[in-house]
Amino acid sequence: MREEPLSIHVPVLADEIVQLAELQPGQTWVDGTAGGGGHTQLFAGAVGPHGRVLAIDRDPTAIERLDRRAMQNVYARCASYVDLPGLCQELGWEMVDGILLDLGLSSDQLADRQRGFSFQHDGPLDMRFDPTLGEPAWQWLQRVDERTLADTIFQYGEERHSRRIARNIVQQRRRNPIRTVAELRQIIYASVPAGRRSGSGGRRHGRVDPATRTFQALRIAVNDELGEVQRAMQVLPSCLGPAGKLLVISFHSLEDRIVKHAFRNDPRLQVITKKPVRPSDAEIARNPRSRSAKLRVATRVDGPAPTGAPGQSAPTGIQSANPSRISW
Numbered sequence: 001m002r003e004e005p006l007s008i009h010v011p012v013l014a015d016e017i018v019q020l021a022e023l024q025p026g027q028t029w030v031d032g033t034a035g036g037g038g039h040t041q042l043f044a045g046a047v048g049p050h051g052r053v054l055a056i057d058r059d060p061t062a063i064e065r066l067d068r069r070a071m072q073n074v075y076a077r078c079a080s081y082v083d084l085p086g087l088c089q090e091l092g093w094e095m096v097d098g099i100l101l102d103l104g105l106s107s108d109q110l111a112d113r114q115r116g117f118s119f120q121h122d123g124p125l126d127m128r129f130d131p132t133l134g135e136p137a138w139q140w141l142q143r144v145d146e147r148t149l150a151d152t153i154f155q156y157g158e159e160r161h162s163r164r165i166a167r168n169i170v171q172q173r174r175r176n177p178i179r180t181v182a183e184l185r186q187i188i189y190a191s192v193p194a195g196r197r198s199g200s201g202g203r204r205h206g207r208v209d210p211a212t213r214t215f216q217a218l219r220i221a222v223n224d225e226l227g228e229v230q231r232a233m234q235v236l237p238s239c240l241g242p243a244g245k246l247l248v249i250s251f252h253s254l255e256d257r258i259v260k261h262a263f264r265n266d267p268r269l270q271v272i273t274k275k276p277v278r279p280s281d282a283e284i285a286r287n288p289r290s291r292s293a294k295l296r297v298a299t300r301v302d303g304p305a306p307t308g309a310p311g312q313s314a315p316t317g318i319q320s321a322n323p324s325r326i327s328w
């Protein structure tokens with residue numbers, strides 16, 4: 001009998017990461033978003049038996065899966081990448097040679113009906129990376145005011161029918177809480193003009209299903225994803241040793257903007273990638289999910305931590321989701 005693969009997630013930009021990270025045997029690396037473990041495995045192989053890799057994920061299922069792989073020299077922890085300073089202290093590691101963040105969600109999470117990330121499979125509307133913490137998406141939808149809901153769908157999902165979707169959600173939840181993926185999807189379809197709907201739960205005629213945008217927005221809000229990236233940009237550079245590298249892959253223009261500005265304005269960092277690194281056409285053909293990935297890399301230089309409290313509010317506003325394709 002063939003064994004089920006532990007993960008269906010395909011790691012993005014693997015060749016570019018190998019080249020830019022300059023991995024060496026004996027180094028200490030952190031995979032801050034371990035997910036299916038693809039990048040973790042890459043790091044573990046490159047640093048070898050005398051090196052070590054800390055694999056972090058907020059999702060307990062991802063960490064259980066990594067534990068089952070029992071990779072030598074990999075330490076797996078269920079935590080946020082923002083907790084890295086405390087984890088290093090716990091492990092007795094003074095500094096690390098590099099950190100990777102591969103933001104967003106994994107294909108494993110998307111495929112799991114019980115998580116509610118995909119509008120294509122019905123299931124409970126949860127959407128938390130860590131289902132043991134915080135509030136599920138359906139509860140957030142039940143309590144948030146209509147204006148915040150509309151702004152969230154507009155800003156994080158770039159959905160121009162956000163006001164109508166928010167109004168219809170609020171009307172529906174007065175009757176009954178919206179607890180499932182199918183219920184929310186139905187409200188979105190009823191709120192968007194018919195010409196803009198695929199109606200099949202997928203792409204048609206090259207159009208993105210309108211549920212994609214609202215589901216993305218809810219996921220970002222429920223997990224405070226932009227707040228996490230901002231806090232990370234404050235704390236992670238201090239964990240790097242001299243010439244240590246910070247690599248961040250983002251899939252959304254708002255995340256990428258936070259990373260770009262943080263890299264540029266942090267006296268502890270020197271930017272290596274003046275423009276973001278994009279996947280090749282061949283990678284996009286092999287793994288279409290990689291198409292919106294943007295990798296930025298910075299290296300640690302001496303300099304004080306910038307002032308400004310971690311956890312400032314996320315920036316708002318719309319940006320083009322179609323940056324031009326550039327290599328470094």
Ligand SMILES: C[S@@+](CC[C@H](N)C(=O)[O-])C[C@H]1O[C@@H](n2cnc3c(N)ncnc32)[C@H](O)[C@@H]1O
Nearest residue numbers: 011033035036037038039057058080081102106
């Ligand atoms: C795109 S996937 C990573 C895939 C991984 N690089 C691989 O090759 O399989 C993103 C992962 O980040 C995790 N994640 C999201 N926010 C996080 C946070 N603040 N701290 C740690 N992990 C987080 C998600 O649970 C998800 O598993």
